[in-house]
């Protein structure tokens with residue numbers, strides 16, 4: 099329980115005990131905001147003209163609100179001259195949280211939350227910080243709400259970027275350096291995106307015209323979005339992109355979801371371990387959706403192997419109609435050490451009904467027949483492409499002391515946990531000063547047998563609800579899988 103003696107003066111925007119300003123202005127503000135909300139909810143359907151008209155009406159209504167602020171707001175307009183309790187209750191209700199959930203997420207006692215809402219207690223600075231740390235509450239911690247014409251946009255200024263508990267990028271870079279200067283071995287895929295140069299090299303690869311045409315543009319976005327709508331209906335969605343990188347693929351998919359779903363109510367979380375990639379992806383998402391009140395964007399620097407630790411993403415409200423949609427796109431599943439273990443561990447917080455979407459490359463031949471794989475898989479008949487060598491060789495050049503020369507080749511890995519699947523390992527042979535050599539497996543990609551993937555997911559409690567093959571301009575067939583978490587069977 100927190101002592102509530104000292105009232106914070108650092109958050110004038112959310113605290114106002116000046117009730118003398120309640121006025122016709124407040125009433126007008128209230129009704130105009132309600133009007134705006136109602137307009138947002140008015141679905142114009144798919145007709146282009148109607149959509150444009152809807153947008154125009156929204157713009158006009160926003161302008162009216164701004165004019166009201168500019169010409170009629172009292173000297174120190176705050177978030178209305180309402181009490182802090184009213185503001186808190188409104189934000190909590192808009193976030194769809196109960197008082198108990200808010201207490202749990204902010205680490206405050208439920209009785210304190212009640213007293214704050216009822217106006218019996220005023221918040222201390224620590225209490226305000228705790229409340230502002232609950233992303234969904236969108237409580238604005240500074241004086242943003244005192245700025246005329248900014249109020250309606252204040253959700254943009256709410257805290258929307260998080261560093262996950264226990265995440266330490268500096269230690270990860272130290273670990274990478276240690277491994278580069280050890281005796282060689284496999285580099286876990288998280289490390290090859292971490293530093294800014296690795297991120298830049300990866301961005302260049304992923305945006306090369308051939309890759310964009312083969313994968314990024316050919317992904318069946320519309321079919322995936324329609325499938326989500328059919329399976330989940332009109333529920334609010336928490337779209338959780340795991341490893342979004344520059345987020346081009348994920349943002350495009352979310353745009354299709356917005357198109358498909360009536361009255362969307364979306365929260366879009368981008369979780370990536372690489373700070374440079376996260377800031378790139380987050381900025382792209384915010385630039386794309388910033389004006390859209392139907393979606394809240396949030397960046398999280400974190401490790402998807404630690405997903406169950408991130409409770410903000412995994413609470414299960416008693417009466418929630420929201421569903422989570424985990425997205426792991428761009429072949430990310432195929433870079434992991436052990437896919438079944440990852441599915442089992444990382445998604446242990448998924449609730450029945452949640453969706454998991456990922457794309458993978460298909461096998462050209464069975465893992466039991468390596469000769470046939472060498473014959474059929476086009477990658478194996480060519481040298482490792484230059485762009486990949488630049489990206490994967492970068493960490494060796496930067497962190498492996500005495501590295502003189504690096505040569506890359508493929509190695510076939512047929513000892514995979516998923517039946518029928520095989521992997522291509524990118525092996526770097528490094529020549530060091532003094533004529534010694536060291537070998538690293540810098541990266542791995544996989545090819546899967548769709549049926550075995552489906553069986554594996556089924557055994558882990560995930561039902562396949564969609565499968566969309568695609569290959570764009572590439573000769574490498576791929577598929578997007580959509581799985582839904584089943585309700586566990588109750589033992590008799």
Ligand SMILES: C[S@@+](CC[C@H](N)C(=O)[O-])C[C@H]1O[C@@H](n2cnc3c(N)ncnc32)[C@H](O)[C@@H]1O
Pocket residue numbers: 287288289291304340341342343344345346347348369370371372375400401402403426427428429430433
């Ligand atoms: C193959 S890229 C895919 C990027 C993007 N989804 C796309 O389709 O273009 C993998 C992404 O996962 C991120 N990543 C790798 N390991 C991670 C981890 N352990 N936790 C969080 N993100 C990770 C990388 O930083 C990178 O952005």
